[in-house]
Amino acid sequence: MQEKDQHRTDARNAGNRLVAGHVSEDPFAAAFKATRMPMIVTDPNQSDNTIIFCNEAFRKMTGYSDDEIIGRNCRFLQGPDTDRETVSKIREAIVAGQDVAIDILNYRKDGSTFWNAVFISPVRDEAGKIIYFFASQLDFTNVKSREADLAAARHKAEAEVAKHTANLRSALDARTLLVHEVDHRVKNNLLTMASIVKMQARVTRDDGRRKTLMSVLNRIEALSTVQRKLFTLDDVSKFDVSEFTRELVTDLVDTTGRKDIRLSLDLSPLLVPAVKATPLSLIVNELVGDAVRRGLSDGGGDIHVVVRRLNGHFLIRIEDTSEPVEPDIENAELGRMLLEASALQLGAEIERKREGQKAIVEVVLLVGDHQENAN
Amino acid sequence: MKVMIVEDEMLLAMELESEVEMAGHQVTGLAMSSSQAREQISTSKPDFAFVDIHLMDGPTGIEVGRELAAAGIPYVFVSGNIKKIPGDFAGAIGAIEKPYTMNGMKNALAYVSAIVKGDDSGSPPASLVLAENATARSRFG
Numbered sequence: 001m002q003e004k005d006q007h008r009t010d011a012r013n014a015g016n017r018l019v020a021g022h023v024s025e026d027p028f029a030a031a032f033k034a035t036r037m038p039m040i041v042t043d044p045n046q047s048d049n050t051i052i053f054c055n056e057a058f059r060k061m062t063g064y065s066d067d068e069i070i071g072r073n074c075r076f077l078q079g080p081d082t083d084r085e086t087v088s089k090i091r092e093a094i095v096a097g098q099d100v101a102i103d104i105l106n107y108r109k110d111g112s113t114f115w116n117a118v119f120i121s122p123v124r125d126e127a128g129k130i131i132y133f134f135a136s137q138l139d140f141t142n143v144k145s146r147e148a149d150l151a152a153a154r155h156k157a158e159a160e161v162a163k164h165t166a167n168l169r170s171a172l173d174a175r176t177l178l179v180h181e182v183d184h185r186v187k188n189n190l191l192t193m194a195s196i197v198k199m200q201a202r203v204t205r206d207d208g209r210r211k212t213l214m215s216v217l218n219r220i221e222a223l224s225t226v227q228r229k230l231f232t233l234d235d236v237s238k239f240d241v242s243e244f245t246r247e248l249v250t251d252l253v254d255t256t257g258r259k260d261i262r263l264s265l266d267l268s269p270l271l272v273p274a275v276k277a278t279p280l281s282l283i284v285n286e287l288v289g290d291a292v293r294r295g296l297s298d299g300g301g302d303i304h305v306v307v308r309r310l311n312g313h314f315l316i317r318i319e320d321t322s323e324p325v326e327p328d329i330e331n332a333e334l335g336r337m338l339l340e341a342s343a344l345q346l347g348a349e350i351e352r353k354r355e356g357q358k359a360i361v362e363v364v365l366l367v368g369d370h371q372e373n374a375n
Numbered sequence: 376m377k378v379m380i381v382e383d384e385m386l387l388a389m390e391l392e393s394e395v396e397m398a399g400h401q402v403t404g405l406a407m408s409s410s411q412a413r414e415q416i417s418t419s420k421p422d423f424a425f426v427d428i429h430l431m432d433g434p435t436g437i438e439v440g441r442e443l444a445a446a447g448i449p450y451v452f453v454s455g456n457i458k459k460i461p462g463d464f465a466g467a468i469g470a471i472e473k474p475y476t477m478n479g480m481k482n483a484l485a486y487v488s489a490i491v492k493g494d495d496s497g498s499p500p501a502s503l504v505l506a507e508n509a510t511a512r513s514r515f516g
Contacts (some may be wrong), residue, residue, distance in 0.1 A: 183456075187474045191474035192384070194474065194477070195390035198393075221474075221476040224474035228473070247502065251482060251502055255477075
């Protein structure tokens with residue numbers, strides 16, 4: 001304790017000597033005392049490089065009185081959370097007699113912390129010997145806390161974005177799963193419906209009834225083919241009428257096993273909105289089915305199917321060279337009703353004509369530009 | 376040929392059985408799960424199989440397919456979601472997508488029964504999505 005008092009007295013004396021070297025009107029000394037920037041002077045020739053002088057701003061910043069400051073080493077401002085590496089850097093600079101500018105966490109008398117931007121510089125005499133260290137301080141806790149606030153805000157925002165992204169992704173996954181599940185059920189139900197009709201057709205003994213059931217089955221299966229062709233394109237909102245037509249016609253003609261029905265196709269991709277898929281497919285099914293049935297009864301013939309765009313419209317054209325025959329009246333009536341309803345729904349025009357041997361049916365669908373899919 | 380049907384929807388399986396028999400083939404059995412399929416593969420030695428991907432014990436049809444391929448039995452997948460089939464088709468000749476039509480199934484059956492017999496002169500029907508190198512798969516070894 002006595003030794004400590006001695007240090008303080010020595011430091012006080014050193015400070016007095018420093019002040020005595022300046023007359024009271026010395027503007028530099030006055031500026032030092034009055035500036036709002038906290039400043040101290042330490043004396044490396046005292047034991048432990050103690051503080052021999054501090055200004056009012058320094059006392060205000062740290063909360064200590066002059067008596068509590070003079071005679072102590074600067075390290076009394078350090079505390080448990082002060083970075084040890086920063087302290088080492090300061091010590092190294094002082095030992096080397098070099099300037100150092102560094103940010104350090106310091107503690108006030110009341111235990112509160114502040115961020116201190118310290119600049120320490122040696123003061124040399126004419127011989128170059130270090131006689132003092134001059135240190136200025138700047139409390140930049142506010143700047144530091146704004147930085148921290150900004151970083152925290154950014155972190156929070158990023159966390160929010162990540163959370164929302166995860167929510168969206170999981171909602172999308174759930175939606176995709178649901179679409180697959182519904183699609184799977186619709187497909188299974190269509191096949192089950194078709195199977196029930198086929199079973200009934202198998203057990204029935206009446207030819208007329210069997211024909212009726214097969215006529216119903218034919219239309220259910222047209223819808224099955226539509227369902228199968230939906231969601232196959234990258235753009236799931238579109239349906240390719242050509243792809244549907246190709247499969248429907250080739251399956252129909254292949255099954256007849258008849259070499260005397262000659263099929264030729266002129267199909268270009270024709271994408272329509274998925275909502276139009278069902279009525280359009282029913283139309284194609286009726287017209288192609290009709291041509292194949294007549295080809296069957298007639299003893300063969302040529303069937304030519306065209307699906308393409310024409311002057312911005314959609315054109316489906318079916319030509320066949322088979323003779324007109326007496327149709328199955330009930331089936332023909334159902335076919336007529338389906339054609340009429342589908343055409344009405346689509347705003348399509350159906351035109352039938354004969355050119356010599358050829359029976360021609362043309363379906364023209366007017367489409368607005370917004371519905372059209374450029375190839 | 377002797378045909379095994381692996382399908383968990385019994386109504387669809389029975390209807391397919393009728394279709395296969397109408398075409399002049401014999402059905403060795405209907406399997407609803409992978410374990411039933413395994414049992415039938417070893418006991419009834421089918422010449423050919425239809426395999427659904429989703430069975431009573433989950434999406435195990437692909438494993439069943441690989442075991443058929445390992446046993447040298449040609450088969451096709453019958454599924455509502457042929458996108459689930461692996462790139463190598465698990466050794467299958469191809470796939471028929473549900474909901475197939477009566478004509479589509481008849482044409483596919485006629486085509487595969489011809490190639491199982493070694494006649495690959497026919498052209499595949501629209502209803503059958505072929506795996507690459509499909510005809511070679513029908514004559515294992």
